[in-house]
Amino acid sequence: MNRSAKLPIFLLFGVALLDLIGFGIVIPILPFLSPELGASKFDIALIIVVYAICSGLMSPFWGRLSDRWGRKRTLMLCLLGAAVSYVALAFAHALWMIFAARAFAGLMAGNLPVAAAMMADLTSLEDRASAMGKLGAAFGLGLVLGPFLGGLLSGDTGSFVLPCLVAAGMSLLALAAAAVFLKETVSVQAQSEHRSQAEPYRFGSSITFLKRTNNLRFVSQFTTHSALISSITYLLPIWTADTLGYTPKEVGFVLGVQGLAMAIIQGGMIGRLIDRFGEIPLLRAALIAVVAGLILAVFANGPVTIPMSFFIAVTGANFCFPILNSLASKRAEAKHRGQMMGATGSASSWGRVVGPLVTGVAVTYFGYSTAWVVLVVVSLYYVHWAYRIAQTDKSTF
Numbered sequence: 001m002n003r004s005a006k007l008p009i010f011l012l013f014g015v016a017l018l019d020l021i022g023f024g025i026v027i028p029i030l031p032f033l034s035p036e037l038g039a040s041k042f043d044i045a046l047i048i049v050v051y052a053i054c055s056g057l058m059s060p061f062w063g064r065l066s067d068r069w070g071r072k073r074t075l076m077l078c079l080l081g082a083a084v085s086y087v088a089l090a091f092a093h094a095l096w097m098i099f100a101a102r103a104f105a106g107l108m109a110g111n112l113p114v115a116a117a118m119m120a121d122l123t124s125l126e127d128r129a130s131a132m133g134k135l136g137a138a139f140g141l142g143l144v145l146g147p148f149l150g151g152l153l154s155g156d157t158g159s160f161v162l163p164c165l166v167a168a169g170m171s172l173l174a175l176a177a178a179a180v181f182l183k184e185t186v187s188v189q190a191q192s193e194h195r196s197q198a199e200p201y202r203f204g205s206s207i208t209f210l211k212r213t214n215n216l217r218f219v220s221q222f223t224t225h226s227a228l229i230s231s232i233t234y235l236l237p238i239w240t241a242d243t244l245g246y247t248p249k250e251v252g253f254v255l256g257v258q259g260l261a262m263a264i265i266q267g268g269m270i271g272r273l274i275d276r277f278g279e280i281p282l283l284r285a286a287l288i289a290v291v292a293g294l295i296l297a298v299f300a301n302g303p304v305t306i307p308m309s310f311f312i313a314v315t316g317a318n319f320c321f322p323i324l325n326s327l328a329s330k331r332a333e334a335k336h337r338g339q340m341m342g343a344t345g346s347a348s349s350w351g352r353v354v355g356p357l358v359t360g361v362a363v364t365y366f367g368y369s370t371a372w373v374v375l376v377v378v379s380l381y382y383v384h385w386a387y388r389i390a391q392t393d394k395s396t397f
Helices: 003-025 030-037 041-069 071-090 095-107 111-122 128-154 161-181 188-197 205-212 216-244 248-277 279-299 305-330 334-365 368-392
Strands: none
Touching: 003 071, 003 111, 003 128, 003 161, 041 071, 041 095, 041 111, 041 216, 041 334, 071 095, 071 111, 071 161, 111 128, 111 305, 111 334, 128 161, 128 248, 128 305, 205 216, 205 334, 216 248, 216 279, 216 305, 216 334, 216 368, 248 279, 248 305, 279 305, 279 368, 305 334, 334 368
């Protein structure tokens, strides 16, 4: 890939990074402030779920809109919505206001699916996985800088106001960067053709689209993947707080270290490893690491084994997501790429609904070990899909 082709990718990476730093800022403080407003452990899961439900409903809409209206304008609108949601969260003084702010954030959460579609527009099939890895690296760096800033800005009290206002500022900075530096990747003619040919948007249309293109089973793995990751992210702060006495600062540090590893893996390593081993073999190997980390979490009870189980599981998962994104972008025509990535975003959002709900019930009524056992079972299904179904059903990929 020549230098002129790399520049738009670098600019998109920068915009995504700014936005994801803002996203990461609120992660380590939500579980700590919410109880001060009367939230239980299950309420914390519900706060995650309400965001995911709204995101799941709207992600297909944002993907289709980016096909018809352009990626750049759609991305900018979503960034503006994110900034507004953080301001609302900053001044929430009742539990229902947190729910409302997170619901609105979910409704506007088209940033990543649209950015993924734009990244696919900018790259060839051969460079796709590596480019998706760079988008994943932006997410990883966001989870380095964001949680670190969130923990630092919240102090020992877990205050929302300053961290959330800084998060809003990061989204507005990303919006300004997108407006100035990003170029539209869907031509005016392509937008016009899509508007004239596409069916009117309706809820549930993604299912029809995925069935028609034989992608339903494949895209459902985004749900499985997201259910695992969101459950791990939900459990980590409350697990470490109850077991190790962690505060937002310590949780932010753990997430930051993992985010750095994620940035290294997805920004530099994954492209070379895919070139050497191939996408599917690497996906399968990564899933073994996910299972190993989750099994360790069932038995972990100390300051070494608890973070170690988290690092092993999430490091394995870090290899999976850019590979899934790359495969998804290759399974859609260019004119439907936004719709496809919107569908994967929606599937991921529903995983963030199911995962925290199930693990929230498990940890509330049966304890942490049972919650981790549930995730081990889900991860084994994921492995089964990658190793067995993919061999017998070539349409999976």
